[in-house]
Amino acid sequence: MCVTTKKVVLFSVLSLFINAAVCNMSEAAGKPEVKVPEATAPQGSGQVEPIAAAEKKVEVTDASFRCLHKMTKVGNMYVDNLLGDLEGTLAVAKSSAGGVYPAGSVVQLLPTEVMIKREKGANDETNDWEFFVLEVSPEGSKIKQRGFNPPVKNMLGSCISCHKQVAPQADMVCAAGQGCPPIVFPGGIDNAKLISALQKTDKRCPSPEPPTPEEMAELIKLKKMLEAQAAAAAAAAGQP
Numbered sequence: 092m093c094v095t096t097k098k099v100v101l102f103s104v105l106s107l108f109i110n111a112a113v114c115n116m117s118e119a120a121g122k123p124e125v126k127v128p129e130a131t132a133p134q135g136s137g138q139v140e141p142i143a144a145a146e147k148k149v150e151v152t153d154a155s156f157r158c159l160h161k162m163t164k165v166g167n168m169y170v171d172n173l174l175g176d177l178e179g180t181l182a183v184a185k186s187s188a189g190g191v192y193p194a195g196s197v198v199q200l201l202p203t204e205v206m207i208k209r210e211k212g213a214n215d216e217t218n219d220w221e222f223f224v225l226e227v228s229p230e231g232s233k234i235k236q237r238g239f240n241p242p243v244k245n246m247l248g249s250c251i252s253c254h255k256q257v258a259p260q261a262d263m264v265c266a267a268g269q270g271c272p273p274i275v276f277p278g279g280i281d282n283a284k285l286i287s288a289l290q291k292t293d294k295r296c297p298s299p300e301p302p303t304p305e306e307m308a309e310l311i312k313l314k315k316m317l318e319a320q321a322a323a324a325a326a327a328a329g330q331p
């Protein structure tokens with residue numbers, strides 16, 4: 092079934108992060124702030140002519156990403172804008188009527204999964220959103236997957252499969268709660284606590300608030316479940 096596949100994919104994305112998050116949490120919390128370079132404007136040919144924001148190309152590299160706690164929190168999401176138009180991004184993110192996010196918008200729920208609004212016309216099917224899966228460490232961010240649709244890898248295909256179900260006025264942003272299939276973790280895991288734990292264990296910088304013991308318990312529950320799944324898969328692969 093479609094939803095089951097999505098869950099599995101989502102877990103595999105999370106598993107990398109969670110393993111490290113649980114192990115390194117106390118370590119990361121005590122670390123000095125890691126400076127992730129600010130996203131730079133697109134590198135042009137040195138021309139001095141000003142380019143209207145709407146025409147700027149949104150260049151995305153490892154250095155474009157920042158720790159969640161350096162971004163601006165709106166509800167459950169963290170937002171940013173690579174072209175300096177944070178105001179434009181915030182206006183849509185905070186609007187109950189929704190709207191179209193401006194080019195350069197960065198939105199995140201988890202440290203390792205990102206949507207970035209590319210320049211107009213970049214991809215009609217995704218409303219110009221590009222999906223990213225990152226690996227994060229105290230040293231910064233590394234892009235593991237990126238693409239629109241069809242995706243480079245299955246993992247990204249699953250991003251669009253949920254996010255495209257959002258009502259048009261919410262511009263594929265699931266947090267708006269308008270038609271996106273929910274993320275459901277099996278095994279009685281409390282979604283809200285787990286998401287909060289993942290946010291607070293972004294390894295790129297310390298969180299203003301540490302995860303509560305209850306939130307950590309959900310993270311550990313998920314980690315154990317993923318380990319059990321991996322062990323079962325390995326055992327099955329070893330069968331003649």
Ligand code: HEC
Nearest residue numbers: 097198199200204205206222249250253264265266273274
């Ligand atoms: C099972 C459906 C599903 C899949 C698959 C999925 N998402 Fe989401 N995503 C959601 C839901 C639901 C939310 C909102 C959760 C909340 O606010 O608590 C969300 C939130 C987000 C957000 C925060 C902005 C927003 O839309 O609310 C980003 C960014 C995001 N997902 C990126 C991704 C990426 C990248 C992938 C693929 C690697 C992905 N998602 C796969 C359902 C999904």
